[in-house]
Amino acid sequence: MTEPMRAFRERVLALVARIPEGRVMTYGQLATLAGGPGNARQVGFILNGLAQTDLPWQRVINAQGRISTYGVGFGELQRGLLEREGVHFDDAGRVDLARVQWWPEEDGAGQQGHLGL
DNA sequence: GGTCTGACCAGGG
């Protein structure tokens, strides 16, 4: 693995670790914030195998608000974990990103209107 | 090198 890619991976994991309970981030969003816009697919690859770590991997979904892990057998688990955190899925199996997507900037001062406004 | 694949994404029909 190349050095730049290793650094990218570390930044992605660091971001995932900061996602608050009940909130989510998308693959593309993580890629961009980690300094690799366009590397959304790599983020999925990086997260593969993280299901047994203490990182909140379940809080990463795709840009359409859908679970992307059914294909690798973690779909039901991921959805269950998120629902247990209070994330709501609609009839189409999607979450309302406008409400639950998390951006690091929210840490210090709330900016995004996720508080149901 | 070449080629295929993927826990993706945005756009178009």
Added chain:
DNA sequence: ACCCTGGCCAGAC
């Protein structure tokens, strides 16, 4: 809302 397409780029052969 759906499906398809092209673009994307690191890994694995």
